Amino acid sequence: MTTQERLAEANPSDRAGSRHPRTLVRLIAFALLGVALLAGGIWIPRYWVFLLGAVSAPLGLALVTLHLTGRRRPGRPRLPLVGAVAVVALLVAAAVIAAPRAMVAQMDGPYLWRDDAAPQRPKVYLSAQTLLVVDADLIRGLDPATGRERFSLSRRSQAVSVGADGTFFVVSGERGSYHSADGKLLWEIPTPIRPGGRRSTLATAIGNGTVVLPDCEGQQCVYRAYKGSGAPTWTMTGGRSDVSLRNGPVSGHVDDTSRVRLVPAVVAIAGVPAGGGAGVEGTRVGAMTVGLDGRVLGRHEGSIAAAVGEVVLLSRADCQYEAVRAGQAIWRTSDLPCTKMRGMTLFPDRFYMWTATAQGKINGGFTVDLDDGQWRSTPALHLDSWDDRLPEETTGVAGNDVWVERDGQRLTGVDASTGRVLWRYRSTGVDSAIDVRDGAVTLRSRPDARLKTLADSDARWQVTVLDSRTGRRTAQLVTNGLPLPVGAGPGRAYVQVDTGRSGMLGP
Numbered sequence: 001m002t003t004q005e006r007l008a009e010a011n012p013s014d015r016a017g018s019r020h021p022r023t024l025v026r027l028i029a030f031a032l033l034g035v036a037l038l039a040g041g042i043w044i045p046r047y048w049v050f051l052l053g054a055v056s057a058p059l060g061l062a063l064v065t066l067h068l069t070g071r072r073r074p075g076r077p078r079l080p081l082v083g084a085v086a087v088v089a090l091l092v093a094a095a096v097i098a099a100p101r102a103m104v105a106q107m108d109g110p111y112l113w114r115d116d117a118a119p120q121r122p123k124v125y126l127s128a129q130t131l132l133v134v135d136a137d138l139i140r141g142l143d144p145a146t147g148r149e150r151f152s153l154s155r156r157s158q159a160v161s162v163g164a165d166g167t168f169f170v171v172s173g174e175r176g177s178y179h180s181a182d183g184k185l186l187w188e189i190p191t192p193i194r195p196g197g198r199r200s201t202l203a204t205a206i207g208n209g210t211v212v213l214p215d216c217e218g219q220q221c222v223y224r225a226y227k228g229s230g231a232p233t234w235t236m237t238g239g240r241s242d243v244s245l246r247n248g249p250v251s252g253h254v255d256d257t258s259r260v261r262l263v264p265a266v267v268a269i270a271g272v273p274a275g276g277g278a279g280v281e282g283t284r285v286g287a288m289t290v291g292l293d294g295r296v297l298g299r300h301e302g303s304i305a306a307a308v309g310e311v312v313l314l315s316r317a318d319c320q321y322e323a324v325r326a327g328q329a330i331w332r333t334s335d336l337p338c339t340k341m342r343g344m345t346l347f348p349d350r351f352y353m354w355t356a357t358a359q360g361k362i363n364g365g366f367t368v369d370l371d372d373g374q375w376r377s378t379p380a381l382h383l384d385s386w387d388d389r390l391p392e393e394t395t396g397v398a399g400n401d402v403w404v405e406r407d408g409q410r411l412t413g414v415d416a417s418t419g420r421v422l423w424r425y426r427s428t429g430v431d432s433a434i435d436v437r438d439g440a441v442t443l444r445s446r447p448d449a450r451l452k453t454l455a456d457s458d459a460r461w462q463v464t465v466l467d468s469r470t471g472r473r474t475a476q477l478v479t480n481g482l483p484l485p486v487g488a489g490p491g492r493a494y495v496q497v498d499t500g501r502s503g504m505l506g507p
Helices: 001-010 012-019 021-043 047-070 079-107 449-454
Strands: 111-112 125-127 130-134 138-142 149-155 161-162 168-172 175-179 187-189 206-209 210-217 222-226 233-239 260-262 266-272 287-290 296-300 303-308 312-318 322-323 328-333 343-345 351-355 362-369 375-378 402-405 410-415 421-426 430-437 439-446 462-465 473-481 485-488 493-497 502-505
Touching: 012 222, 021 047, 125 161, 125 485, 130 161, 149 322, 149 421, 175 485, 222 266, 296 322, 303 343, 322 375, 410 439, 430 485, 439 485, 462 485, 462 493, 473 493, 473 502
Parallel strands: 161 260
Antiparallel strands: 111 502, 125 130, 130 138, 138 149, 161 168, 168 175, 175 187, 206 210, 210 222, 222 233, 266 287, 287 296, 303 312, 312 322, 322 328, 343 351, 351 362, 362 375, 402 410, 410 421, 430 439, 439 462, 462 473, 485 493, 493 502
């Protein structure tokens, strides 16, 4: 037996390698492909390409190493193994360092659907399972699940009033039009002209095919109800009351309630001042409620604080409130922890109040359930947009069924009815603006320094969407333009970006 044959017998892998010379080439090609995918995923970036490369590149190098070490002759150093381990370590380190950049790709397009027709900075809110997008020249109704356009009304709207049933009244020029929840025109009338040539633009109440428009001069108002004809079906005179429900308090994004507002299904009329001539049937009352059919439901002591749906909230005395439905009191409270300085924000199911010291420092607050009048204390919460009376980093935000407390980047969701902690979440951004509405908590922030550096742009913003009941993160978006998120269902948010890109985020 020759020396070469004896060596071959001692190293059978040499014979296997000589029989399969293409195996090593294929393994090397696989490893190089993985490296190319990893580099491409980081450079482009494309998140799925990055993940594929991060798995295939180390795997390919490991297979090449195993193949080569299996053919190593006795006495030769393990250079292929050492080199492969070093390269794999380098690739893993690169993947870990570059992961945030690749994450930008994942967060830059997680839209459930896109709304490319959206104008810049429209007014957006969810009403009767329709997402209304209101601009100065266009009113669109979108399906929140699919983004399909259900209707589009091309008209220059001066004001839009929306009822609890989803119907809405639009004032455009000298005409006022009433529409069903699916956008169908039900009737149209000339808008009443106020003294001095002004026209009524915002409704006081909407429902059952009826729209009530106020015509006020000072504190005296005439309330006219319209139902599909040019002449009002009934008219009443009383004091001024501005009780429209805004679409929830916000922290850091637009919500122009002067053009879009939600209105109740009952008319709440303030009483006429003592000695007022043209009173409601000449009666001096604190307030009264009127049905959409013109029937007086009840007369009440106190002043009108708010109205939601068919419930009217009355302030009877200093920090004593009463709720009435169909003219009958449903609850009354008198032990609220009020202070001389306080403010109110209303939601569909509850209202919040902040309390302050004599020096004007907000020191806490409370929330009251509109169904039963039960109340509980709250910490200091934002009740309006960018409330400059409170420090952003330690102040939470009020919501309909959940309020969110904040301590820097740590957020805590609290059940508004029970005070029970529902979830905790740590924000990854800085300088977060929080909005709580319609089943979603949306955070708008600057990305952290590491992600911002890897994203190669100081102009990028980060939007995070949480389910308001569970705190589960359902979507995250990084974008170049300023995003304006609006909650639109459990864990979902419609995001407008001032660069023109808009759409729905969520599960």
